[in-house]
Amino acid sequence: MLNSTLSYFSLAAYTSVGTLRYFYFMLIALLYTVIVTVNTSLIVIICMNRGLHEPMYLFLCSLFVNELYGSTGLFPFLLLQILSDIHTVPVHFCFLQIFCLHTYGKVEFCNLAVMSYDRYLAICCPLQYNTRMTSNKVFIFIGVLWFYSFAQFLISLSLNIRLTRCGNIINSLYCSNYHIVKLACSDIKVNNIYGLFATAVIVLVPLLPILFSYVKILKICFSGSKETRQKAVSTCTPHLASLLNFTFGCCFEILQSRFDMSSVPGMVRIILSLYFLIIQPLLNPIMYGLRMSKIRQTY
Numbered sequence: 001m002l003n004s005t006l007s008y009f010s011l012a013a014y015t016s017v018g019t020l021r022y023f024y025f026m027l028i029a030l031l032y033t034v035i036v037t038v039n040t041s042l043i044v045i046i047c048m049n050r051g052l053h054e055p056m057y058l059f060l061c062s063l064f065v066n067e068l069y070g071s072t073g074l075f076p077f078l079l080l081q082i083l084s085d086i087h088t089v090p091v092h093f094c095f096l097q098i099f100c101l102h103t104y105g106k107v108e109f110c111n112l113a114v115m116s117y118d119r120y121l122a123i124c125c126p127l128q129y130n131t132r133m134t135s136n137k138v139f140i141f142i143g144v145l146w147f148y149s150f151a152q153f154l155i156s157l158s159l160n161i162r163l164t165r166c167g168n169i170i171n172s173l174y175c176s177n178y179h180i181v182k183l184a185c186s187d188i189k190v191n192n193i194y195g196l197f198a199t200a201v202i203v204l205v206p207l208l209p210i211l212f213s214y215v216k217i218l219k220i221c222f223s224g225s226k227e228t229r230q231k232a233v234s235t236c237t238p239h240l241a242s243l244l245n246f247t248f249g250c251c252f253e254i255l256q257s258r259f260d261m262s263s264v265p266g267m268v269r270i271i272l273s274l275y276f277l278i279i280q281p282l283l284n285p286i287m288y289g290l291r292m293s294k295i296r297q298t299y
Contacts, residue, residue: 006165009094009180013173014087025082031278032075033247038285039064039071045295052294055138056122056235059115060288062142066107067281074277075101077174094175099157101277102177106149107201107248108280112243113206114141119239120213122218123232149202156198159191173270176253199254210243238287244284249276 017024046052046061077097081087089097139208160177166185170176181191183270217236221229252272 002042006091006168008088008090008168009175011081011087011089011173012169012171013083013266015266019274021082023051025079025196025244027073028082031282032079035071035281035285036068038289039067039281042285042289042295050216053135055118055135056115057295058142059111059118059136062146063108063111063115063284066104066111068283070104070108070277071103071281073097073101073104074174074274075122081173084273089175095157097174097175098160098177098180099153101174102153102156103149105276106153107146108246109206109250110145110149111142111200112239112246113209114145115239116210116213116243119236122235124216152198152202155216156191156194159194163191173273241287242280242284246276246280249280 043061043064046057046064074097076218077089081089118133121133125132156177160181161179163184164186166179167183170179172179178195181188181195184191214236217232221232249272253276256269256273279289
């Protein structure tokens with residue numbers, strides 16, 4: 001089937017579950033409602049309370065906005081597919097979903113990287129913090145990380161769109177970039193090379209400031225006072241938990257799209273492929289809402 005005549009993709013990961021579809025529908029709808037409610041509540045709390053207009057909380061606000069963005073790219077689509085008997089998706093909508101989900105992942109990782117640098121300044125350079133992390137710099141950081149994530153993935157998406165495809169069956173619950181690339185019957189060498197390069201860049205660019213920040217923080221913890229260690233632990237624990245959780249989910253999704261995972265049970269593959277898109281938007285508001293005393297008291 002040529003690219004010019006391809007009008008839809010079929011999602012092969014969906015199986016017939018009979019009346020259980022209504023249970024799954026209610027479960028997914030409940031999860032989406034909780035995600036929207038808690039993330040929106042925290043965004044409103046940070047925006048409305050002037051006492052929370054500090055760099056750390058502004059970065060958190062960006063993070064919560066991204067959780068809503070990524071969840072909206074997935075959950076309404078899943079709800080429609082669960083109730084449908086024919087699991088197909090129009091080509092243009094598929095590429096839109098690819099853009100949303102992949103940019104969500106890139107923004108998430110970059111946002112966590114900037115937050116780690118913010119924690120480094122707060123813990124290691126407390127006297128210089130207010131001059132080195134001003135409100136203007138915070139908005140510049142947020143604008144750059146969103147723009148960088150969107151612009152960087154547009155190149156991958158444009159390389160994918162130009163391909164001629166000889167099939168339209170995707171072994172997934174949703175559209176992902178490399179699943180579509182694998183359907184091509186034209187040369188995908190450029191896609192593979194740029195895909196590996198882009199993956200390395202999107203990992204290394206955020207990873208370097210994260211490693212730098214936590215090496216410096218650990219040095220302070222080992223050489224500083226008990227009060228300094230307690231401050232470091234209380235402010236870094238939610239960030240580390242979020243970072244490790246997201247990294248785990250992304251690693252499996254990258255491995256699943258690039259390698260043959262047929263030996264892994266189907267249900268396990270489904271759960272892990274949805275892991276970073278479901279658990280992360282739930283974990284972040286719970287972790288930060290419960291751990292950050294200012295947010296908890298305001299809430």
